[in-house]
Amino acid sequence: MKKIFRIILILLIIGLGIFFYTHFYWEFGSGTKAGTLNTFMKKGYVFKTYEGKIIQSGFKANVQSNEFNFSVTKQSVANTLLNNAGREVEVHYIEYFGALPWRGMEKYIVDSVYEVRNGDQKINGLSPQ
Secondary structure (H helix, E strand, O other): OHHHHHHHHHHHHHHHHHHHHHHHOOOOEEEEEEEEEEEEEEEOOOOOEEEEEEEOOOOOOOOOOOEEEEEEOOHHHHHHHHOOOOOEEEEEEEEOOOOOOOOOOOOEEEEEEEEEEEOOEEEEOOOOO
């Protein structure tokens, strides 16, 4: 009986570990988003994380939201975005299934800034790693 209980317990721990890894650390997708950087701030009760919102241009319908909410973990990317509020930006993001409190409040994590535009003028961003 003890042997069966140990096997079930070990399988349960392994299953929870696999679930935790795939839900919080497995990269589900990645891509780029472009639009106007609407808000970008550092906030949180215990873990202060950088959170932002990009308003995407294009057709606006009630079915689809044109807002892209994201978190930032790299200080260099956060500094670039803090200095360019209200400008057109193009960012690279990674999507996870879930958010971790110390990584940010959103499941989308921006890891680099491709381009910042101020009208017709382009400003160099941070290239992805």
